[in-house]
Amino acid sequence: MLPGPEEHARLIETARGDRPAELFVRGGAIANVYSGELHEGSVAVTGGRIAYVGEGVGALGPETRVVDASGMIVSPGYIEAHFHPWVLYNPVSLVEGVLPLGTTTIVSDNLFFFMQMGPERFAAMADDLKDLPLLYLWMARLTSQAKFPGEEEMFALEKVEPLLLRDDVIGTAEITRWPALAAGDEHLISGIRMAKALGKIVDGHTGGASESRLQPVAAAGIDADHEAITRKEVLNRLRLGIWTMLRYSSLRPDLPELLHAVTEDGVSTQHLTMTTDGPAPEFLAKHGLVDGMLRVAVENGVPPMQALQMVTINPATLFRIDGQVGGIGIGRQADLLLLPDLTTFRPETVITRGRIVAENGELRVPLPRLDWEKYGSRPRFDAGLELADPALYPLRVSETEAEMPMIHLRSAVISERRDVQVRVEDGMAAPDEQGGLLHAALVDRGGTWVSRALISGFASNLDGFASTYNTTTQLLVLGRRPQSMALAAQRVRKLDGGIVIVKGTEILYELALPITGMMSDLPFAEVVERNKRLSKAVAEAGYEHHDILYTLLFLTCDFLPALRLTPMGLLDAKTFEVLLPAEGSPGR
């Protein structure tokens, strides 16, 4: 992340005043996150880096582009410290949505890219994304979010290591399976040790861990966590030396509560950052990204400078990229925002690497078009996979097993186990259409296994629904009518991944997600619209929770309470007991 030798030499020359700057941001009040001050000054840029910060004009030359910042606040670009750039949007379309709002660096999870593309093609994509006017840095997964046959091979450390050796891979991504960490799981601990030996950061996920359970997770080596949902949980993490990310996601917009740790408990903000954790597109469009969190922080009483430090120099320090981004310091990337104030935090001008890339909320540069096919990002469905048969989806029940464990959704993502008496027809569950019970099947796109269960509390009137948008990127099919389910499933396959809702035999909603089965290739604004329509469609089908995308995402994971439909079958995620094994799974 160092400049090349010649660029380095030019930087020194401009700093010395012996070489004109390419860009000169004149005047304005510099929001200095190092000193914590607002002070008058200009910023000179050469080779995309900051060469001068001060009141002189030595770096001005006849060909220097001058930007007048008088009356404005000049802030470093915002850093999103923990992000999943695959919530319908993709890493390119996301830039359209967030760069005009001032987020200039995103520390991103590599999960679905890695799973679908493998290490080499993920690396090729990461290389191509460097042409974007927003800096993507990556965290490499050591494991998936739902155990499946072949997982160990896919995440073998010799496949992860080449990624960790890259400059733009700055750590390992959140390890959702924290009980395994507390138990000293060999693969995970080895992965953590490898990352740390390479000077990289280990991101944790400790949702629901009590103060005493956090201790062994910390001992395993996690450096950061974003799962506190109360101010007390913020303290629990911070006190152990864990960098704590205060979250404001569409799933859990907990930030106002968490900020009480700062405004009432008075903790140091030095080891705090904020994160949106990858919100749904419609949430993002409404609340902004890092800019939105800054507004919430200041509205809730955090001094503006501390709020700003929490999304600039603090995450940069955590990730050891403070020589590259996170502040208006000499040698850092010239990622600068011209802000009218420190209350809205909405930039009038966004500059990255010394180039004006957005003004007044509008992107000002074209984005490179990626050839996603090149990375093997299109989800594959086995040619022999037969989705048309309605009998594929309902749970198999022998007469003696008529009382069955069932997933009941208590909230958007938290489920509980309910045991229900199931009416049986032809050896299959035949849920009552009035009872709100749905069939649920997770179908391997490779055609080797299928997991089945019953679910309630989801959307009582959903006839047929199919989606690859889930932690497995396999085909999740839900509904009260197997015929409608079969239609939805076939349509998703036709789309090469996506989300489809069927009522009777009519397609009510569809969105193609050809990038790993999780991401659309539509523009950001269009993705927001499709997200809104999806929310409306599922609400009409009886969905009562607040975040359909996270409901879908986590229905198949193995780390949230209580029952989950995973590649292994219906799983009790607390005990890791498989209650109803998948059919055909080689993992059985």
Next chain:
Amino acid sequence: MLPGPEEHARLIETARGDRPAELFVRGGAIANVYSGELHEGSVAVTGGRIAYVGEGVGALGPETRVVDASGMIVSPGYIEAHFHPWVLYNPVSLVEGVLPLGTTTIVSDNLFFFMQMGPERFAAMADDLKDLPLLYLWMARLTSQAKFPGEEEMFALEKVEPLLLRDDVIGTAEITRWPALAAGDEHLISGIRMAKALGKIVDGHTGGASESRLQPVAAAGIDADHEAITRKEVLNRLRLGIWTMLRYSSLRPDLPELLHAVTEDGVSTQHLTMTTDGPAPEFLAKHGLVDGMLRVAVENGVPPMQALQMVTINPATLFRIDGQVGGIGIGRQADLLLLPDLTTFRPETVITRGRIVAENGELRVPLPRLDWEKYGSRPRFDAGLELADPALYPLRVSETEAEMPMIHLRSAVISERRDVQVRVEDGMAAPDEQGGLLHAALVDRGGTWVSRALISGFASNLDGFASTYNTTTQLLVLGRRPQSMALAAQRVRKLDGGIVIVKGTEILYELALPITGMMSDLPFAEVVERNKRLSKAVAEAGYEHHDILYTLLFLTCDFLPALRLTPMGLLDAKTFEVLLPAEGSPGR
């Protein structure tokens, strides 16, 4: 700096409560530098690392050693962020003086060790020092403090690189030749680039650099600086993104002034640390080390927690060793202090790596004895070197050159140029014994060159003085009487390095410094006594400044204004012009 795999596994077990701790610090208020709180809690230790921080007792077992901390504050050990462990004391004797005061980590300059021993033997010494109950971490020099013939070869990057690859070498040491940095000096820039590519930190030295001159030095790549002497200079550095160390040294006890940046300008303390910069032993004995700076900070109005952060987590963060030291966090080295209060900051008990090493100001463990000879640390004098001839020392003057440039000391280290009319005898300067002018000669221990000059403002009544304690570790000889100078020089040679004062023909004072010519092998308390006697002896000879050791150290350097006696001859350090070339120097 990771624990080994088995140790790591044990750490997790203790954290989980499944394996008794070796040490359990029960009760007390934890000074939590991560959260900025004082909170109740116990600390469990296994394998020398912190395995648990909280209110539980799960880690207690029948063989656990319990330390009662009730009523006490449990603080992380203090970190000295920038130190020269060779001011008469040596790295072992220093531990006697400072470990009982709570300093448990010292980030040290390798200068004289490297110059005298070379890279392999320095590394062998650093390995042996790991047995000490205080953690030494090292900064590797890229250059000396006074250009000399052979310097380039000695500091060739292929000799520095093996050091930078070591875990305990965490950066490059202060680069005093900052004008060369601003000019883009190839060797220095290459060294900085090498260090940064290896993830290491670059320590700067920007004494006297104006705000505009700081910019190219920052662009060269320095991460930290400790040379601010006013609050404005603190701001100048911080604002460019340079970590700023507030100094309280025997030479420059500027801390009260510098703290105004915090208490009056209100800057963030996140990027501030404090340093004593290697004080004279007698200053250290009087004012303490890091503990002393904490007292000064709190007396001057800095909140105690912020003061503590500035000497614990802040330097640990700067140096990227916050996973190892700097706070009472899980997985960190168990370096703990039991403090009665946060005003004196004097520990009753000092624990390092889980072992009680000092109590009530007294060391409680034996220190390893190093065989210094093994590292080649004894300064060598060439067998043919003839020091007995009084004619070796006075400046050569031809009759036509009777007006000569002279070093005049304005303060302990700052000199100015004065041009004086010199009385000449036998082609040599014969300074008036009443005029306060002394002969000054820097004699190569290898016998190939000698630099000569006149000096005033030093100590008018000094007959003869000789010392290897200077930035070159060559033999510096001063005095008004060449015969006395010759006696002093011969005695220093006999001692294999040291400091000797002669009055007439009588040795008034001597201190052997057989470790690189800079360090005594005496115990710390004895070194303090010898320092006091030296101060008294030079004061009696007319020395009017406050820090004889720094006067001696820097008389031969090439980076302080104005005239210096260096291996190249009498040098104007501002222009790098050699005013009176050395005799016999191959560098001419």
